[in-house]
Amino acid sequence: MTLPESLSSRAVxxxxVKATYGIDESVGALAPDRYEVVRARDLGDVVDVLAHAQATGTPVVPQGARSGLAGGSVALDGGIVLSLEGLTTITELDAVEGIAVVQPGVINADLKAAAAAEGLFYPPDPASSAFCSIGGNVATNAGGLCCVKYGVTADYVRGLEVVLAGGEVIRTGHRTAKGVAGLDLTGLFVGSEGTLGVVTEVVTKLVPAPDPALTALATFDSLSAASDAIVALRRERHRPSLLELLDEPTLAAVQAIADYGFPTGCAAVLIVQADRPGHTAEDVQRYAALLEEAGATEVAVADDAQESEALLAGRRALHHALVAKGTHFIEDVCVPVRQLTDLITAGHEISARTGVEITMSGHGGDGNLHPSFFYDAGDDDSRHRAEEAFGELVKVALGMGGTITGEHGVGSLKARWLPDEVGAASIERQRAVKALFDPRGILNPGRVYWS
Amino acid sequence: MTLPESLSSRAVxxxxVKATYGIDESVGALAPDRYEVVRARDLGDVVDVLAHAQATGTPVVPQGARSGLAGGSVALDGGIVLSLEGLTTITELDAVEGIAVVQPGVINADLKAAAAAEGLFYPPDPASSAFCSIGGNVATNAGGLCCVKYGVTADYVRGLEVVLAGGEVIRTGHRTAKGVAGLDLTGLFVGSEGTLGVVTEVVTKLVPAPDPALTALATFDSLSAASDAIVALRRERHRPSLLELLDEPTLAAVQAIADYGFPTGCAAVLIVQADRPGHTAEDVQRYAALLEEAGATEVAVADDAQESEALLAGRRALHHALVAKGTHFIEDVCVPVRQLTDLITAGHEISARTGVEITMSGHGGDGNLHPSFFYDAGDDDSRHRAEEAFGELVKVALGMGGTITGEHGVGSLKARWLPDEVGAASIERQRAVKALFDPRGILNPGRVYWS
Structure with a gap:
């Protein structure tokens, strides 16, 4: 495969350097042998790539910051990686209309900072906020730690500019506060993981800024007590802005890299934050009382931003701790909150039975955990057993009325389970919608609902 | 056209009685000569109707409470009106998961009341809240008075059960707090105005209840001062939960039916509410100060619920006042908030130039007005001039980057302008999506994007 003259000046x-564009952050991602990388500098470059790809039947993998965890932006053999990371302009930020208009390569944290400078807030906050891009967030309908109060990316997207297969450019949605003219194509593109078109501009909604959050941290000697606390917190009129759960194996992994003050042997830790303007101290104290009532063995409450950050430090170290612990698959199941205890218990049972080490932690307040399944990277049998255990827990989550992915996306790693969740009738329609927008199947083929 | 035996027992x-099912609340709606009405009693009835319709190529108009204002649920000649009004069960209401599962015929106000009994809140509140149905709200992605703070129906729909043309039943979305598995078919159905399928169950999101609102009412002797006040209020960190605008001709129409205390000759009235728990009095006083700073000639502030309701009485009487004033078309344009003054001024200019009486009022805080165009029902020329004036204002709104419909839907009355707003490329895709879900074109044919 060779790129046409018109694109070669944008090619890596x-x-x-090219190798770094071949993979994302998903475990076990391997770049194929033959692929090209084009770094778009403007809308025209994206149009050129999609026109060329359509004409030649070349697969295109749209790619942002390569922080994806589901394998959705790994290069495809014989294909073009179309990187949007160079499109980093915040075109507009309007406090009265409550919108920002941004290019897809804008880093999540940069949009947050720009909004904050105007007293506004762009809530979606994947743990990768410091380096993930808005385009990738839109592609996966990314969530994060704030979702328990603020929802997900889709809740903050009003409109899009999208380049379709073949190079046609369409605009979807609206800039206004409301708009119901015609079918909601915006919602269709959000979370479509690069399978329907390439997003080149996003109109995001911004909301008033909350107060800096205050944190409480509680330890529990039983999962059911931790779960009771989550249920009590979800009934709160003034909702926590963060509600994270770490189970015993997770805490051991975190303590293994440094002492974050977690006692050994406790069954679970909950971390809770309050950010309601003018009421953070009052709310976090009330949360602390609820945590104690539910049976927490110890509760620490931050008085200021510094203590707050200190209590969150162990959670922030989680990703590094799990990487240090070893090679692992990361799940992204989300279940009804009442089922959390059963989900975690099931994970521990699967671990005990199979010998696969499993940590269960994540956004407890949403019922959205990221169970991690560890294996020996050099041992195919070990990897296979981890995969089997992974699949078992997915089935448990689906049996609870849950989903295979709360916020990471289906990508390539979870595609095999999608039909089990949504059913054949839905898959058939999803594929038909795909065929409609991408008749030659050049956009991220083989991913999500098309494996 | 005759209904098969299996459906005749559900037929009106x-x-x-049948005549009442022929039309909705849209102005000038006329039922055709020949149509059947089937009142569904359960999912099976809906399946039967859509199977029969598909087999025979019979048009189906899904219908809720017939409160639509865009002609989207008026009977079609030779077709079946499929009424969902009998499906009124709230199947589930779960305060921990923060969801309600409801049938489409549930009345909006009944869901609000059921949520309130659990300390929860279902925000979407069309002015027709007391008699419109959730199914219709989903079909049009309805808004209301709360949107300035709480958003629209789509923001509160997590998942759907939908019967497709032919009778196949699919489920979309999720019950969990998050879920990104596959394409967002839920968003596609919300706002599709009965053109893609018939919704038979809705999983709605509920949020914690606010405080009972307190109201401020301000009069202005210039539109630009009222607009300045709206801009100032939109910059508020603690947003108004309601922000309505009434222009001079609207105020005259309201005063004509009873004395609601509006002074004659003022250019505009703004009505503002605060519902922040524990802070309603403080917030509404701050809003009052902002209204004065912006140049209000008079500001009244409610101290309690009774005074609050009294200040809102003129707004509540609006629909009756406009009906009493005469036959009229209702527009539903939404523009960027900064453009409100220009939009209203344009409406007044069109009125002066054409002689068509036009009132400009609505959800000022969203930039979403419902300009009304009056005409003599017995005079075709008068009606034609009102239609022309209506079309002129639509063009002004589109020129401002606005939309033809903020919350009522496109239906049949606004279909002619949809291509001007969304463009040919989008219309083409919308029609293709329609063809995919409804290959024989039996679902609300001729409406929205398919005229």
Whole structure:
């Protein structure tokens, strides 16, 4: 495969640099042998790539910051990686209309900072906020730690500019506060993981800024007590802005890299934050009382931002701790909150039975955990057993009325389970919608609902 | 056209009763000569109707409470009106998961009341809240008075059960707090105005209840001062939960039916509410100060619920006042908030130039007005001039980057302008999506994007 003259000036040629564009953050991602990388500099470049790809039947993988965890932006053999990371302009930020208009390569944290400078807030906050891009967030309908109060990316997207397969450019949605003219194509593109078109501009909604959050941290000697606390907190009129859960194996992994003050042997830790303007101290104290009532063995409450950050430090170290613990698959199941205890218990049972080490932690307040399944990278049998255990827990989550993915996306890693969740009738329609927008199947083929 | 035996027991036969199912609340709606009405009693009835309709190529108009204002649920000649009004069960209401599962015929106000009994809140509140149905709200992605703070129906729909043309039943979305598995078919159905399928169950999101609102009412002697006040209020960190605008001709129409205390000759009235728990009095006083700073000539502030309701009485009487004033078309344009003054001024200019009486009022805080165009029902020329004036204002709104419909839907009355707003490329895709879900074109044919 060779790129046409018109695109070659945007292509990455250095093999080492090119290799970095071949994969994302998903475990076990391997770049194929043959692929090209084009770094778009403007809308025209995206149009050129999609026109060329359509004409030649070349697969295109739209790619943002390569922080994806589901394999949705790994290069495809014989295909073009279309990187949007260079499109980093915040075109507009309007406090009265409550919108920002941004290019897809804008980093999540940069949009947050720009909004904050105007007293506004862009809530979606994947743990990768410091380096993930808005385009990738839109592609996966990303969530994060704030969702328990603020919802997900889709809740903050009003409109899009999208380049379709073949190079046609359409605009969807609206800039106004409301708008119901015609079918909601915006919602269709959000979360479509690059399978329907390439997003080149996003109109995001911004909301008034909350107060800096105050944190409480509680330890529990039983999962059911931790779960009771979550249920009590979800009934709160003034909702926590963060409600994270770490189980015993997770805490051991975190303590293994440094002492974050977690006692050994406790069954679970909950971390809760309050950010309601003018009421953070009052709310976090009330949360602390609820945590104690539910049976917490110890509760620490931050008085200021510094203590707050200190209590969150162990949670922030989680990703590094799990990487240090070893190679692992990351799940992204979300279940009804009442089922959390049963989900975690099921994970521990699967671990005990199969010998696969499993940590269960994540956004407890949403019922959205990221169970991690550890294996020996050099041992196919070990990897296979981890995969089997992974699949078992997915089935448990689906049996609870849950989903295979709360916020990471289906990508390539979870595609095999999608029909079990949504059913054949839905898959058939999803594929038909795909065929309608991408008749030659050039956009991220083989992913999500098309494996 | 005759209904098959299996459906005839659900059919309405009394001609007078049948006639009431022929039309909705849209102005000038006329039922066609020949149509059947089937009142569904359960999912099976809906399946039967859509199977029969598909087999015979019979048009089906899904219908809720017939409160639509865009002609989207008026009977079609030779077709079946499929009424969902009998499906009124709230199947589930779960305060921990923060969801309600409801049938489409549930009245909006009944869901609000059921949620309130659990300390929860279902925000979407069309002015027709007391008699419109959730199914209709989903079909049009309805808004209301709360949107300035709480958003629209789509923001509160997590999942759907939908019967497709032919009778196949699919489920979309999720019950969990998050879920990104596959394409967002839920969003596609919300706002599709009965053109893609018939919704038979809705999983709605509920949020914690606010405080009972306190109201402020301000009069202005210039539109630009009222607009300045709206801009100032939109910059508020603690947003108004309601922000309505009435222009001079609207105020005259309201005063004509009873004395609601509006002074004659003022250019505009703004009505503002605060519902922040524990802070309603403080917030509404701050809003009052902002209204004065912006140049209000008079500001009244309610101290309690009774005074609050009294200040809102003129707004509540609006629909009756406009009906009493005469036959009129209702527009539903939404523009960027900064453009409100220009939009209203344009309406007044069109009125002065054409002689068509036009009132400009609505959800000022969203930039979403419902301009009304009056005409003599017995005079075709008068009606034609009102239609022309209506079309002129639509063009002004589109020129401002606005939309033809903020919350009522496109239906049949606004279909002619949809291509001007969304463009040919989008219309083409919308029609293709329609063809995919409804290959024989039996679902609300001729409406929205398919005229």
């Amino acid at each position: 040629t250095d093999p080492d | 036969t009394d001609p007078d």
